[in-house]
Amino acid sequence: MIVVRLDRVLADRKMALGELAEIVGISNVNLSNLKTGKVKAVRFSTLDAICKALNCQPADILEYQDDEEMN
Amino acid sequence: MGILSNLTMDASLETPGGAVTITEEILSYVNPDKTMLMLLLLLSLLNVLIILFIIILVNRWLANLRKGNILTVQNSKYIEYIGYSFVAFALMEMLMSIAVSLLIKSSIAISELPADFREFFDIENIGITFDINLIPVFTGILIWMIAKSLKYGSYLQDEYDQTV
Numbered sequence: 001m002i003v004v005r006l007d008r009v010l011a012d013r014k015m016a017l018g019e020l021a022e023i024v025g026i027s028n029v030n031l032s033n034l035k036t037g038k039v040k041a042v043r044f045s046t047l048d049a050i051c052k053a054l055n056c057q058p059a060d061i062l063e064y065q066d067d068e069e070m071n
Numbered sequence: 072m073g074i075l076s077n078l079t080m081d082a083s084l085e086t087p088g089g090a091v092t093i094t095e096e097i098l099s100y101v102n103p104d105k106t107m108l109m110l111l112l113l114l115s116l117l118n119v120l121i122i123l124f125i126i127i128l129v130n131r132w133l134a135n136l137r138k139g140n141i142l143t144v145q146n147s148k149y150i151e152y153i154g155y156s157f158v159a160f161a162l163m164e165m166l167m168s169i170a171v172s173l174l175i176k177s178s179i180a181i182s183e184l185p186a187d188f189r190e191f192f193d194i195e196n197i198g199i200t201f202d203i204n205l206i207p208v209f210t211g212i213l214i215w216m217i218a219k220s221l222k223y224g225s226y227l228q229d230e231y232d233q234t235v
Contacts, residue, residue: 026235030235031235033233033235034235038233039233039234039235040230040233040234041230041233041234041235042234042235043234043235046235
């Protein structure tokens, strides 16, 4: 499964979730859902905006973990 | 003989094709079967309940539409149940037709009635026919198909809503 490490990158950049939401142009709720892994999909345009705002790579935010390893 | 025996009347029915007078003698051949009458009333009540159920479902669907919830699983379920109700309505119509035929056969001594009376009301050869009205059946099936399409639509809507 894909694990979202947005909280880690936000902490590194010392940026609040609300601030990032405003820069990216999505709601706090949606960004919070993304951070907690409750969303089903992310548009490339959103990923592009997040990476631009945080000056990072998609691999910094998204991580793949085998379901069996997690269990 | 109950209610009918307390009536004192002579009624006549006239049509371009002829006229017939309902006399006390004719009424003496009418003896309503209470069991069949109750069954017919029950079927009529069920018919009304089905129609009420359809109205309630439509009302709830419209309420959801007013709130802006268009493509939802709940709405597709409401429409699916409306489809089932249409089919049930067609079946009820057939059962009521059978019940009416049975009531007439059991309540009226048809063979004792005057020939012109039997001819006028065309009750000589009342039989039980399993005749189902296919229009509500096809309408119900069509509505069911639309409900399934809307269910898929609600799944797509959900996918879209959960995409950031």
